[in-house]
Amino acid sequence: GQNIDQPTEMTATEGAIVQINCTYQTSGFNGLFWYQQHAGEAPTFLSYNVLDGLEEKGRFSSFLSRSKGYSYLLLKELQMKDSASYLCALTTDSWGKLQFGAGTQVVVTP
């Protein structure tokens, strides 16, 4: 099995930067995803990392270190609409099954 840890909640002000960390322990690794989920809605895909390093996509960047079992999602120039839960998820098998962390609730304040 796997153990995925991320902070429960983070608060930041509009325009600021927030970094959400995700640590994991797993017996197999086939990639790490970040999803955004607004309350009552399905998750939407943000990023995917399978190799070490930084992936940048607009205001969102994701970093992975496989040797450390560590990833982070960086949100820049925060907007009020970024208030949501951010889910770290691992895929460890050839089917692509996702195992999700508990999610980090980001609250953006004016």
Place this chain on the structure above:
Amino acid sequence: GAVVSQHPSRVICKSGTSVKIECRSLDFQATTMFWYRQFPKQSLMLMATSNEGSKATYEQGVEKDKFLINHASLTLSTLTVTSAHPEDSSFYICSAREIGQSAQETQYFGPGTRLLVL
């Protein structure tokens, strides 16, 4: 492109009845669909992997006789919650991976179905 729909979006039923939830890939074919469940303020928990034309693979602790999954075509998977009880009240979400995509490719999520069992 890559739209996944679910029907119904919301259902309220009496305890003991069965509820069927449909998951459709609208503009692509999906050999593999996944069913997740999410309780309030918790993360998504994978229930089962549904493969077209074969039996679903259930995660540990998920009763296959209670949560019946049928993946009859490349665009449709159904989840039937049999003899539903209040503890089955949850947000059920499906996702689909397009045929030909590798396991690492992103999955497309449906909008979810909120089930309330009275």
